[in-house]
Amino acid sequence: MSLSPRFIALLLASLIAGLTMVFLAFVPGTTGSMLFVVGVSSFLLSFFLVLYTIDILVYREITKLYEAIRKLKVRDFSISRKSILKTGNPFKKLNDEIFVYVARKQKEIDELKKMEQFRREFLADVSHELKTPIFAAQGFIHTLIDGAVDDEYVRDKFLAKAARSLDGLDALVQDLVALSQLETGELRMHFDRVDIRHITDEIFEQLESVAQARKTTFRLKTPLTGPVWVRADKQRITQVMTNLIQNAVKYGNDGGKVVVTLEDEGKKHLLVTVKDDGPGIPPEHLSRIFERFYRVEKSRSKEQGGTGLGLAIVKHILNAHKSKITVLSRLDKGTEFRFKLDKE
Template identity: 75%
Template sequence: MSLSPRVIAFLLACMISVVPVIFLTFVDDVTNSMLFVVGLSSFAISFFLVLYAIELLVYREVDKMYKTIRQLKIRDFSLSRKAVIRDDNPFKKLNAEFFVYVTKKQKEIDELKRLEQFRREFLADVSHELKTPIFAAQGFIHTLIDGAVDDERVRDKFLSKAAKSLDGLDALVKDLLALSQLETGEIKMNFERVDIRSITQEIFEQLEEIAEAKHTQLRLRTSLPGPIWVKADDQRIRQVMTNLIENAVKYGNENGRVLVSLEEDKKHIIMSVRDDGPGIPPEHLSRIFERFYRVEKSRSKDRGGTGLGLAIVKHILSAHKAKITVMSKVDKGTTFRFKLDKMD
């Protein structure tokens, strides 16, 4: 026989009702009718009280716990703690605390797994990125040691290539150090009043040679007159704008155009850097700010860079309490946009 709430209530009610009936049999002048009424009323009251206690206070809440466990198994964390915590029923409180605790631990486990996966990928990426310039420099130097140093033309050529590889290694190490310091908060932002229009024009001048090599036009568009003042760290915001504009030139099309727009709202200056290049496929957009992530690894290598630029940009802007967004369409181009606080 299945021990359902009704069966348990029936058995307990029978045992409870027998007690007063047996007691009354020892009392004088008690009739069978009185014993029947007492037994029946005791059974009915006991049955419904026990049924209520078991059904509502125990079985129903245990069933909720079972459903909670099923939710956790299928990773459904949508149950609201407030929906079940406002009750004096200890089973409901237990159910709520159980769900909240397990949900918290599961999320911690997921985060640890994600960080472990990230650590493995990062170590693999760093090893790969360091290996390339080191092996290249080693090859050139060993070739010179093996006798090529006597040929002046070969010697100069190989030393130049070795120096270029070591310069790339130096840039990678500096970017890794900068990124690490940004993440740990070691680099403090020195906020001041800076003219973002002037900074943009200076960066255009610095990148003029790269742009001319690709026949790319650099354009600044704004309806704001005179200097455009924002609250920022001058050095770091130059790093952000240089990285975005240089990427737009490098990854844009030949004979293309890079457009930097400066607009304003009530409290901010809105900056966007747009190119008319091949664009970024949708499946890559969510990952382009990760360290060493490259949309097209073979082509990215040819264009140089450490693969850390956008990660550094994201952290610098986060320190400015700003969020960078990216919009891109294949064969239409890519636009990066962020806001900085406006200053008078």
């Protein structure tokens, strides 16, 4: 029940008038007329005094405060007026609005703290990743300047190493630019009819030398015959498949195998799976492998090469395809990446 100012004033005035009449009834010589006059007078006086106190001094000020919070809430969060609580009790409205507002502000503060922590980690990672190839190339070039350029063998060897370091730096910068464009939406997807089977076969051919170096075998597994058509950006989905297959070779076991599976997932989607039989990823790392520069084994990842941005780019490309990538992994059993694409 809503306690309006008038109802509260009426209740309190009746109580005060009743108590006054009861006390006067015990006073000797008090007549019924006197009790009536005193009761009516105390009721009217108490009613208007309580009403003025509650309505003017409390309710109206609380209502003004509630309206100010409501306007701020609507401006900050674009909440429709229909969602705002409708009640006649401003204390309840104020309490509800303050609770909701504070809770959302606290959530906003927590998100800002996470973003600040992410920014610090990102700057530290970028600085570290840029420093390594720059210092390496700088060392080779300064060695040549200091006189090693006169030795033809040393000159060619150091120039080749400096070139590899700069190539790695260029790849890192290109990945950073691509990731930034994907996150801001500047990099547009050009969707077309794409044969994912043909793309997979081409990637197997491109990575054949890398696979042979580790004695890794490729296998395409699908119950579908002929071309497997999906709707995707050909360049970007090729980038996704290349990254996943290349990682499966890099981080799998020597003499292992990489299996790509293409199978129907209902009438509208195709399920793509890239699986290796490598050492697997520890459970504590699974939730973070799609973060920028995150490496499960930093020393081993450095030896294998790469910018540390591949899976982050894969995630954003698939998000642009309205798809989500998932990972399943068991230690010493292998790792499996899955995502869906729209069939064409």
